[in-house]
Amino acid sequence: MRMYDIIMKKRNGGELTEEEIRFFITGYTRGEIPDYQVSALMMAIYFRKMTEAETLALTMAMAESGDRLDLSGIQGIKVDKHSTGGVGDKTSLALAPMVAACGIPVAKMSGRGLGHTGGTIDKLESFSGFTTALTREKFIENVNRIGIAIMGQTADLAPADKKLYALRDVTATVDNLSLIASSIMSKKLAAGADAIVLDVKTGNGAFMKEEADARALAEEMVKIGKNAGRRTIAVISDMDQPLGYAVGNALEVKEAIDTLKGEGPEDFVELCLTLGSRMLLAGGKAEDSGEARRMLEEVIADGRALEKLAEFVEAQGGSRESVYHPELLPGAAITRPVTAPVSGYLNHIVCEEVGICSLMLGGGRETKESGIDLSVGLVLCKKAGDYVMEGETLAVIHANEEERAEAVSKRYLAACRITDTPPEKKPFIKGVIE
Numbered sequence: 222m223r224m225y226d227i228i229m230k231k232r233n234g235g236e237l238t239e240e241e242i243r244f245f246i247t248g249y250t251r252g253e254i255p256d257y258q259v260s261a262l263m264m265a266i267y268f269r270k271m272t273e274a275e276t277l278a279l280t281m282a283m284a285e286s287g288d289r290l291d292l293s294g295i296q297g298i299k300v301d302k303h304s305t306g307g308v309g310d311k312t313s314l315a316l317a318p319m320v321a322a323c324g325i326p327v328a329k330m331s332g333r334g335l336g337h338t339g340g341t342i343d344k345l346e347s348f349s350g351f352t353t354a355l356t357r358e359k360f361i362e363n364v365n366r367i368g369i370a371i372m373g374q375t376a377d378l379a380p381a382d383k384k385l386y387a388l389r390d391v392t393a394t395v396d397n398l399s400l401i402a403s404s405i406m407s408k409k410l411a412a413g414a415d416a417i418v419l420d421v422k423t424g425n426g427a428f429m430k431e432e433a434d435a436r437a438l439a440e441e442m443v444k445i446g447k448n449a450g451r452r453t454i455a456v457i458s459d460m461d462q463p464l465g466y467a468v469g470n471a472l473e474v475k476e477a478i479d480t481l482k483g484e485g486p487e488d489f490v491e492l493c494l495t496l497g498s499r500m501l502l503a504g505g506k507a508e509d510s511g512e513a514r515r516m517l518e519e520v521i522a523d524g525r526a527l528e529k530l531a532e533f534v535e536a537q538g539g540s541r542e543s544v545y546h547p548e549l550l551p552g553a554a555i556t557r558p559v560t561a562p563v564s565g566y567l568n569h570i571v572c573e574e575v576g577i578c579s580l581m582l583g584g585g586r587e588t589k590e591s592g593i594d595l596s597v598g599l600v601l602c603k604k605a606g607d608y609v610m611e612g613e614t615l616a617v618i619h620a621n622e623e624e625r626a627e628a629v630s631k632r633y634l635a636a637c638r639i640t641d642t643p644p645e646k647k648p649f650i651k652g653v654i655e
């Protein structure tokens with residue numbers, strides 16, 4: 222079998238066999254097939270797409286490309302959560318301590334930023350000293366002791382996805398249904414949870430811009446999960462504007478902390494309660510969604526969720542001080558307001574552009590090897606539907622270089638559309654697929 226023939230077959234619109242998919246996944250994982258051939262194949266898949274059978278074969282080949290986590294040493298039903306990625310999506314930072322405080326063991330594997338979207342691990346590294354490089358023993362010990370541990374994708378867990386993810390990030394081949402479904406589900410299957418709750422984003426800031434595509438992605442992932450014997454539920458949520466107000470690593474951590482103090486933005490709180498209640502139901506901790514929501518609200522109100530975050534951060538080497546004093550988190554040198562040029566309704570914010578603004582400030586990676594600046598980003602002051610007066614602040618840019626702040630200020634303004642009439646109100650949660 223030759224990689225060249227596989228690329229050609231897909232380029233010409235053919236359907237790859239399971240054997241061909243296993244051949245390129247195994248070869249790439251072992252370093253026998255170079256990045257440039259896999260990049261070409263990814264681009265061919267991007268344009269030609271994959272059938273359901275190909276997507277399932279790709280998922281299983283990636284899930285089996287390395288070791289699998291054995292979570293049997295953790296008591297209780299393990300429920301994992303994963304988002305397809307968005308702008309300002311700091312959900313795991315608040316949700317993991319919330320559900321852990323309700324008694325669901327959280328043994329989670331998270332990723333880094335991808336394309337214009339951020340990643341949980343990058344955000345968590347805002348806590349000085351925090352590490353996700355845990356041994357398996359430590360990971361399991363932490364979950365049993367405090368109810369929560371998050372680790373990075375180790376080199377031996379779905380290593381094929383780890384390499385492909387980084388390659389897709391820099392070759393404009395992220396937003397393809399089959400590549401996203403197989404990437405997420407291969408990791409989730411290898412990570413060993415009993416049940417999986419997926420947050421599938423749709424809208425301009427998501428990889429799936431159209432709701433129909435997001436629904437198809439959700440259905441595909443739920444099907445893969447069921448075929449693999451895991452209870453899988455997908456929530457479809459809006460990503461037509463950033464989630465909450467903060468975009469950027471440390472800024473999002475601060476907003477997650479505010480949320481655990483009961484001071485979170487409405488859309489973000491709603492998402493945490495929706496996903497969290499599904500997790501509690503899947504984990505057998507609540508009888509119905511009303512009871513589950515009440516339990517989640519209670520652990521916020523009495524401070525148990527915030528304390529759980531502090532315990533978790535400390536257990537992974539980070540400073541618990543920063544949870545109670547977020548001003549200790551990395552901060553940028555420059556803050557610059559972007560003001561409204563006219564009065565009117567903020568009709569629309571081009572969400573992907575906001576993610577790109579954060580990347581331009583240094584909050585994301587340009588190449589596989591780039592470092593990132595945890596302190597930079599944007600804090601929105603107005604969201605779509607809000608009325609704004611001429612000269613009022615639309616958002617505040619947090620930057621470390623004047624030129625970047627200037628460029629982002631122009632770009633952000635260009636991403637905002639101000640009109641005389643308010644935009645149509647759309648539901649934030651667009652559906653649940655079980």
Ligand code: URA
Binds near residue numbers: 306332386405
């Ligand atoms: N999240 C993932 O884990 N993989 C993707 O391809 C996209 C989002």
